[in-house]
Amino acid sequence: MRLVLVCISILVMVGLGFLFKRLLRPDSFGVYGSYRADAINEALEVPIRHGTNGSCFKCHPFEAKIHKAGLHKTISCEFCHGTYADHVEGDKKTGTLPVKTGDQITTLCLRCHNTEIKARSEEVIKTVAMPDHLRDQQVKLTHTCNQCHHVHAPLKYINRAKQITGLMEKG
Amino acid sequence: MKINDPSPDMKKRSFLKNVLNGTIAGSLYLVYPMGAGSLETLEQIPGIGDGAYDIHAQEFTFIVDITRCIGCGSCCVADKREYNVPDGNYRTWVERYVKGFSDQIYVDCPNGGLDGYQTPRSDIKEEIRDTFFVPKLCNMCKEAPCVQVCPVGATFITPDGFVLVDEKRCVGCAYCIQACPYSVRFINPVTRVVEKCTWCYHRVRKGLLPACVEVCPTGARKFGSLKDETSEVYKILKGPGVLTVLRKEMGTWPALYYKGARREVV
Numbered sequence: 051m052r053l054v055l056v057c058i059s060i061l062v063m064v065g066l067g068f069l070f071k072r073l074l075r076p077d078s079f080g081v082y083g084s085y086r087a088d089a090i091n092e093a094l095e096v097p098i099r100h101g102t103n104g105s106c107f108k109c110h111p112f113e114a115k116i117h118k119a120g121l122h123k124t125i126s127c128e129f130c131h132g133t134y135a136d137h138v139e140g141d142k143k144t145g146t147l148p149v150k151t152g153d154q155i156t157t158l159c160l161r162c163h164n165t166e167i168k169a170r171s172e173e174v175i176k177t178v179a180m181p182d183h184l185r186d187q188q189v190k191l192t193h194t195c196n197q198c199h200h201v202h203a204p205l206k207y208i209n210r211a212k213q214i215t216g217l218m219e220k221g
Numbered sequence: 222m223k224i225n226d227p228s229p230d231m232k233k234r235s236f237l238k239n240v241l242n243g244t245i246a247g248s249l250y251l252v253y254p255m256g257a258g259s260l261e262t263l264e265q266i267p268g269i270g271d272g273a274y275d276i277h278a279q280e281f282t283f284i285v286d287i288t289r290c291i292g293c294g295s296c297c298v299a300d301k302r303e304y305n306v307p308d309g310n311y312r313t314w315v316e317r318y319v320k321g322f323s324d325q326i327y328v329d330c331p332n333g334g335l336d337g338y339q340t341p342r343s344d345i346k347e348e349i350r351d352t353f354f355v356p357k358l359c360n361m362c363k364e365a366p367c368v369q370v371c372p373v374g375a376t377f378i379t380p381d382g383f384v385l386v387d388e389k390r391c392v393g394c395a396y397c398i399q400a401c402p403y404s405v406r407f408i409n410p411v412t413r414v415v416e417k418c419t420w421c422y423h424r425v426r427k428g429l430l431p432a433c434v435e436v437c438p439t440g441a442r443k444f445g446s447l448k449d450e451t452s453e454v455y456k457i458l459k460g461p462g463v464l465t466v467l468r469k470e471m472g473t474w475p476a477l478y479y480k481g482a483r484r485e486v487v
Contacts, residue, residue: 076390082276085377089387090276096423099303100432102265126436129295133302161337162293162438168341168352169317170291174439 101134103127113202120203130158130201152194156180159195265435267449270428279381280447281476282454283420283431284464285356288481289441292317292354294337296433296442301335303421303432310407311335312418313358313433318485321347326485355486356442358433359384359405359418360467360475367397367406376415382476383422388414402471420444 081087106127107114117123128134132147150158162170165177181191189198200206211217269279292315300306300313315334319327319342327345331338338354365384368376375390376397391414398406398415409416421431425444429435434444445452457480458464464478467487479486 082380083377085374086387086390090379093385093419094423094426098424100299100435102435125438129298129436160339162291166341167292167338169354174289175291
């Protein structure tokens with residue numbers, strides 16, 4: 051009689067165990083391993099905020115032409131201008147991205163082009179020391195970078211000027 | 222003396238020409254499909270994002286080329302913008318290593334590199350031998366300590382090799398933050414659950430590069446599929462260059478490789 055009681059209680063315990071497991075275990079648990087497989091799909095729902103340069107060029111063909119021809123072609127539009135998601139949603143323009151002006155441009159340029167940060171090899175990037183560069187070029191020390199350099203194609207005007215003045219051969 | 226000025230007639234003609242050109246260009250502009258918002262069609266990782274994705278047959282790798290990193294912080298800015306990471310937390314950051322002639326190493330990372338590195342370090346007395354930048358992000362370990370320690374199974378390795386966090390299961394106990402040898406995890410002060418770099422899993426699955434790779438101006442960050450033999454990362458991994466992983470002795474088998482890392486980098 052006692053043995054039967056023990057057997058029944060074990061069976062009840064096992065049954066309860068399975069029941070609790072069934073109730074508490076999340077759906078899709080264990081499809082790939084000891085975790086919720088649905089979490090992978092949830093991770094995919096994070097909104098994409100950065101597009102590519104290609105997505106910007108679609109509507110800005112003028113800037114695209116200059117940007118692609120210049121030394122800055124590897125720079126992402128969105129780094130300086132802001133994210134695609136802040137500007138476009140679906141097919142509609144939803145916001146205007148701020149335009150950098152004056153000293154903001156110089157600060158932005160010097161994030162990469164400052165010689166004083168020694169870790170920048172000549173093979174990777176051309177750097178300048180400010181304000182020495184302004185003195186060398188014999189311009190006012192208050193000049194911002196974009197007064198001589200086109201921000202999308204830094205040597206666009208420089209090369210053109212050299213061609214006109216005959217300092218550089220055409221081609 | 223001949224006056225070089227064009228006749229009024231010529232002026233009129235060129236003016237009309239310009240106006241006409243302008244109008245034609247303008248009308249073309251209107252007809253031209255302004256197809257923005259078609260992010261899905263932009264494919265950067267070949268073969269991914271066009272429907273069929275076999276989660277078991279993928280392998281990705283990330284390579285950081287320290288010799289090309291200029292410490293501009295574009296990646297940090299992009300990362301913060303992509304995920305709206307709260308201030309003071311960083312999913313990826315760029316450290317500056319300065320090495321003196323006495324072999325002393327000075328590491329700093331003001332605001333995670335978000336503002337870039339505008340000024341050199343002024344507090345180092347000795348002569349400087351070497352300066353370099355080291356971008357840090359999730360190492361996507363194949364033997365991830367964070368996954369082992371999670372008591373609720375909220376962090377896991379997907380079949381395609383990404384270590385992700387299940388935000389609904391995470392209880393915020395921060396065991397994984399202690400376990401991670403690379404300190405890439407933090408508790409998001411808004412959601413109160415653990416957050417970490419995902420190598421932009423949501424972008425990769427749609428065939429886009431991670432945001433930090435997308436914005437890197439010098440190509441210091443490279444990402445790609447190892448199943449694609451034409452990809453840059455495959456060629457680098459197969460090639461003769463020296464690649465290292467961080468904290469190899471921990472046995473975590475990272476999928477993140479560093480090119481040109483000095484032995485001081487940890």
